[in-house]
Amino acid sequence: xxxxxxxxxxxxxxxxxxxxxxxxxxxxxxxxxxxxxxxxxxxxxxxxxxxxxxxxxxxxxxxxxxxxxxxxxxxxxxxxxxxxxxxxxxxxxxxxxxxxxxxxxxxxxxxxxxxxxxxxxxxxxxxxxxxxxxxxxxxxxxxxxxxxxxxxxxxxxxxxxxxxxxxxxxxxxxxxxxxxxxxxxxxxxxxxxxxxxxxxxxxxxxxxxxxxxxxxxxxxxxxxxxxxxxxxxxxxxxxxxxxxxxxxxxxxxxxxxxxxxxxxxxxxxxxxxxxxxxxxxxxxxxxxxxxxxxxxxxxxxxxxxxxxxxxxxxxxxxxxxxxxxxxxxxxxxxxxxxxxxxxxxxxxxxxxxxxxxxxxxxxxxxxxxxxxxxxxxxxxxxxxxxxxxxxxxxxxxxxxxxxxxxxxxxxxxxxxxxxxxxxxxxxxxxxxxxxxxxxxxxxxxxxxxxxxxxxxxxxxxxxxxxxxxxxxxxxxxxxxxxxxxxxxxxxxxxxxxxxxxxxxxxxxxxxxxxxxxxxxxxxxxxxxxxxxxxxxxxxxxxxxxxxxxxxxxxxxxxxxxxxxxxxxxxxxxxxxxxxxxxxxxxxxx
Numbered sequence: 001x002x003x004x005x006x007x008x009x010x011x012x013x014x015x016x017x018x019x020x021x022x023x024x025x026x027x028x029x030x031x032x033x034x035x036x037x038x039x040x041x042x043x044x045x046x047x048x049x050x051x052x053x054x055x056x057x058x059x060x061x062x063x064x065x066x067x068x069x070x071x072x073x074x075x076x077x078x079x080x081x082x083x084x085x086x087x088x089x090x091x092x093x094x095x096x097x098x099x100x101x102x103x104x105x106x107x108x109x110x111x112x113x114x115x116x117x118x119x120x121x122x123x124x125x126x127x128x129x130x131x132x133x134x135x136x137x138x139x140x141x142x143x144x145x146x147x148x149x150x151x152x153x154x155x156x157x158x159x160x161x162x163x164x165x166x167x168x169x170x171x172x173x174x175x176x177x178x179x180x181x182x183x184x185x186x187x188x189x190x191x192x193x194x195x196x197x198x199x200x201x202x203x204x205x206x207x208x209x210x211x212x213x214x215x216x217x218x219x220x221x222x223x224x225x226x227x228x229x230x231x232x233x234x235x236x237x238x239x240x241x242x243x244x245x246x247x248x249x250x251x252x253x254x255x256x257x258x259x260x261x262x263x264x265x266x267x268x269x270x271x272x273x274x275x276x277x278x279x280x281x282x283x284x285x286x287x288x289x290x291x292x293x294x295x296x297x298x299x300x301x302x303x304x305x306x307x308x309x310x311x312x313x314x315x316x317x318x319x320x321x322x323x324x325x326x327x328x329x330x331x332x333x334x335x336x337x338x339x340x341x342x343x344x345x346x347x348x349x350x351x352x353x354x355x356x357x358x359x360x361x362x363x364x365x366x367x368x369x370x371x372x373x374x375x376x377x378x379x380x381x382x383x384x385x386x387x388x389x390x391x392x393x394x395x396x397x398x399x400x401x402x403x404x405x406x407x408x409x410x411x412x413x414x415x416x417x418x419x420x421x422x423x424x425x426x427x428x429x430x431x432x433x434x435x436x437x438x439x440x441x442x443x444x445x446x447x448x449x450x451x452x453x454x455x456x457x458x459x460x461x462x463x464x465x466x467x468x469x470x471x472x473x474x475x476x477x478x479x480x481x482x483x484x485x486x487x488x489x490x491x492x493x494x495x496x497x498x499x500x501x502x503x504x505x506x507x508x509x510x511x512x513x514x515x516x517x518x519x520x521x522x523x524x525x526x527x528x529x530x531x532x533x534x535x536x537x538x539x540x541x542x543x544x545x546x547x548x549x550x551x552x553x554x555x556x557x558x559x560x561x562x563x564x565x566x567x568x569x570x571x572x573x574x575x576x577x578x579x580x581x582x583x584x585x586x587x588x589x
Contacts, residue, residue: 054083058090070097088117092124099131107131122148129161138169149178156182163195172203188219190226197233206237224250224257231263240271258289262298269302277302278315285322292327299323300336309343317344324353331360335367342370347378365395372404384408399428403438406446415446422446437467441476448480456480471498475511482515491515506536510543513550522554541570545577552580557588 061076074097080090095110108131115124129144145162152158159182166175176196183192193216200209210233217226227246234243244267251260261284268277281302285295299319308316317340323330324337334357341350354371362368368391375384384405391401402425409418426439444459460477463470475498481491495512502508509532516525529547533539548563561584567573568581 050083054080054087057083058087058093061090061093065093065097070100073097086117088114088121088124091117092121092127095127095131099134104131104135108135122152126161129165133165133168136168138165141165142169142171149181153185156186167199172199175199188216190216206233209233210237224254228259228263235267235270238270240267243267256287256289258284258287258291260284261287262290265302274312274315278312278319281319282322285319285326292330293332295323296330296333316340329356329360331357334360335364335370338367338374339370342374342377345377347374350374351378362394365391365398368395369400369404372401376404376408381408381412397428399425399435399439401425402428403435403442407442410442410446410449413449415450419443419446433466437463437470437473440466441470441473444473444480445476453480453484453486469501471501471508474498475508478515479511482511482518485518488515488519492519504535506532506539506543509535510546514546517546517550517553520553522550525550526554539566539570541567541573541577543567544570545573548580552584557584560584561588 057076057080061073061080064070064073064076074094077090077094077097080087081094084090091110091114095107095114098104098107098110108128111124111128111131115121115128118124125144125148129141129148132138132141132144142162142165145158145165149155149158149162159178163175163178166172166178176199179192179196179199183189186192193212197209197212200206200212210230213226213230213233217223217230220226227250231243231246231250234240234246244264247260247264247267250257251264254260261280265277265280265284268274268280281298284290284298299316303312303316320333320337320340323333327333334353338350338354338357341347341353344350351371351374354367354374357364357367358371368387372384372387372391375387388401388405391398395401402421406418406421406425409415409421422439422443426436426443429436429439440459440463444456444463447453447456447459457477460473460480463473464477467473474494478491478495478498481487481494492512492515495508495515498505498508499512509528513525513528513532516522516528526547529543529550532543533547536543544563544567548560548567551557551563552560561581564577564581564584567577
């Protein structure tokens, strides 16, 4: 009786709260717009004790729902309906609980009954539409959302749900019409235009999608973002001239727009106009409003590796240099710039940049590796030795520093120490045939210089077993055999194989000529050495010395002297060259 009295008071109070609004959340996940409370009693209605008892049962059911007690709630709601078969709210709540229990047909039946009893209740219709969508009955859901939108023409949510249901029903054109209805009511706006654009794109109708953005850009001429979207649409359709026109309009209106030059660069890249793409990027990189990291990301992403270091190297180097001048302390940029300088053979500059990079961040092994190569090219043995120890302390399991230093020591004829580094480093080469080949061939060079020819041949053959098509090692092996006057037929066979692979390689031509020279086939040797000198823009001292030796063997002493003099000037020759020049000068007197 106490509960009934409380319900009576609640019912009387509710008469004065008819205007109260509330937001309800559907069990199916939809947010329902604010409406009048559906459970309010109508003003002026008289309540019987039986009705109040029924309301009390309903409230108990709602409490059980809030506590997550589904089955007790269902029993209470069923009692409510048995007492009042027109209690629409009970059918509504019951429908929700049936759906939770996957009793779909019962849920649908209850929801339909709730909507039938109170067809003006939007919440009932929204939940019913949601159930139809869950059951993939999209056409029925469309009809309900259409009713809701027409009943509530100022509520955008209903138009959105209506259009969404139409899309699920694969009625894309009808969905666009729904958005057109909303647009007609509120005017052209970004949200609606972009939704229509996406629908047309999904339908494979880019022209219609573009028209939506054109209309949006025209409606808001001061909003450059819409122009940018329009230009992107043109780009996707490969209408580059139209895209360029829009981009240039943006640039004219706002020269310091931080993305406009980058967008233009992308356009010129698509048109394969590399020069204009580079010019646009450079302009963009000088824009103070474009963030530092963004500029670096654009540089790295814009060009392929082949473009970066080969095809468009002049452009990429200049752009990298531009950023380096703007951001001399950028830890991400310095390694790239240092590597570039190294590849450009600007070794002192590269060394300075790489040292600064390592000072800022010493954790990147790749930067150290380029630094070591740079020091080796500069023939800075003291600095190389110091940095090798630093690298090995930081990265003891990296084999390449051992190889770099061993290679340097070999070039200085410090072969015992070089072999120690080769042997230490080779232990860290795990399954990398290419790196193992470098170590073995380096060790073969060391043993050759020590005149330990058996060991040299052993490591040459190990290298060729690992990589039978390593033409550089083949060339070296053939040359070593020729130098020793050993197995010249095998040397010729190996050297010939390298020429078949690379007939215009001057080093391979020189080796083949030298093998022929050692075989006393001087005329053939001269043909190949002359070919090597023609191909090589600046022939090395070794090449000229070999040519002089061949001329001398053929009795062409004046030509021999000329070639040896050129060898002396080029440098990098054998210790015997000075004696050869003295002898030939005496013979020609």
